[in-house]
Amino acid sequence: MMTPPDAARLLPALAPHGIYVAGDEFLLVTSLNALASVRLTVSGRMLTREGRLTPFVESHIPNSDRTAATSAIKLGEGWLQEITAIATGAAPTLGQTFVRVDLVRGEGAGQTVHATLLQGTATAAQRLAWPGSPIDTTLESPGALRSLAGSDPAAGAEIAETVPTGARWRLQSLRAALVTDATAANREVAIAFDDGTNTYAEAHSGVNQAASLTRQYTAAIAGIRGAAATGTGILLAIPAVILPAGHRIRTSTTNLQAGDNWGAPRLLVEEWLEGA
Amino acid sequence: MMPKRCNACGGEYEELTAEGLLYFHSCPPITRVRVIRNGQDQRVDLADLQPSDVVSIVREGEQLEIAVSELRAGDQRIGDVTRERPDRRDENSATIGGEEEADDRMPRRRRRIKARGRGVTDVARRDPDAP
Numbered sequence: 001m002m003t004p005p006d007a008a009r010l011l012p013a014l015a016p017h018g019i020y021v022a023g024d025e026f027l028l029v030t031s032l033n034a035l036a037s038v039r040l041t042v043s044g045r046m047l048t049r050e051g052r053l054t055p056f057v058e059s060h061i062p063n064s065d066r067t068a069a070t071s072a073i074k075l076g077e078g079w080l081q082e083i084t085a086i087a088t089g090a091a092p093t094l095g096q097t098f099v100r101v102d103l104v105r106g107e108g109a110g111q112t113v114h115a116t117l118l119q120g121t122a123t124a125a126q127r128l129a130w131p132g133s134p135i136d137t138t139l140e141s142p143g144a145l146r147s148l149a150g151s152d153p154a155a156g157a158e159i160a161e162t163v164p165t166g167a168r169w170r171l172q173s174l175r176a177a178l179v180t181d182a183t184a185a186n187r188e189v190a191i192a193f194d195d196g197t198n199t200y201a202e203a204h205s206g207v208n209q210a211a212s213l214t215r216q217y218t219a220a221i222a223g224i225r226g227a228a229a230t231g232t233g234i235l236l237a238i239p240a241v242i243l244p245a246g247h248r249i250r251t252s253t254t255n256l257q258a259g260d261n262w263g264a265p266r267l268l269v270e271e272w273l274e275g276a
Numbered sequence: 277m278m279p280k281r282c283n284a285c286g287g288e289y290e291e292l293t294a295e296g297l298l299y300f301h302s303c304p305p306i307t308r309v310r311v312i313r314n315g316q317d318q319r320v321d322l323a324d325l326q327p328s329d330v331v332s333i334v335r336e337g338e339q340l341e342i343a344v345s346e347l348r349a350g351d352q353r354i355g356d357v358t359r360e361r362p363d364r365r366d367e368n369s370a371t372i373g374g375e376e377e378a379d380d381r382m383p384r385r386r387r388r389i390k391a392r393g394r395g396v397t398d399v400a401r402r403d404p405d406a407p
Contacts (some may be wrong), residue, residue, distance in 0.1 A: 036296050036381060061383045064298055065369045069383075090296060148293045151301050154286030156322050158358075160304030165369040165390075184349045210349055246368070248302075255353050256307055258323050264289070276371045 018079040027073040032275040033062035039089035047079040066166025095144035143270035152264035160250035166276040173220040181259030283394035300367035310355030365393025
């Protein structure tokens, strides 16, 4: 227990913002992360009762599926002077790795958070600091831009990509090829957005694709609907909807035949972390 | 890391994207076609559609019921619906419930996913120069 004489003796070394940490309190590091191989390095200094400045450096390993990972940093009794956090091991872009550092006491259901000291997006180049950094939410940094390949469906199946748990997406563009079989029928492609069950937006190509043809479809925000001059590329406009986790982006093909084959889609999405 | 094939839907995918993020597959729904088969109005999976099945179509603005074998290029089949695939796989992390599965890509090597479905099979990587 820190006594008034202790405090008076340590005053010259104490940072003006320093906070007293009791022996049973500790730092709880919580992360949300989407990139593989990321580590977070959390470091800082404690001023002990004996007047010694003691640095600490701890490594925190986030999950890479956007679910929360936590770890504790035991500090002992003294005055917390400062904390910094930075991403190491990989180079997340803004919006891919999020960290919060709380001062807490206790475990499990009895745990009490006394202060949130750090909260924001960490990268390998931009450090979060207490004091100094604002307490941000995951949605305050720009969305991370991702170019990803989706699943290549079997013949007769539509494309369907699900927004991952803990993410929020805005589809910027999607490109995929449809190869039609020899069955006589005009196919018309639409891009549909649903909540996992119910469709809430659908954008149609307005162009027919007959039997035994290959067509490249590009869906983009602010795209202009119509066929390309080559006759093989078809552009369709999609709404700039924001999709929470579990919602889907999928094709909906009128007159789809069992032998029609969609190729793997390539998506450009803007992604925010929401965590789970 | 080998590409995977989903044993439920046959979709193929890479588990790790080029940018270093994990990819979580989930099966697309099945297209179900409204048909009259053996005199009964029913819905069948697209893959099970038979030439003798009678389907509802729109031809030149008129709704008709014709056999699949008599479809023409301009016909529009109507009455299709989608439904979730039995034993569908959804690799996205479960926040409630779900099923535990080993995942070597994760720091803790295990993860609860929404649905294991019928599992996955490793497949050979395709040669991009192959014809």
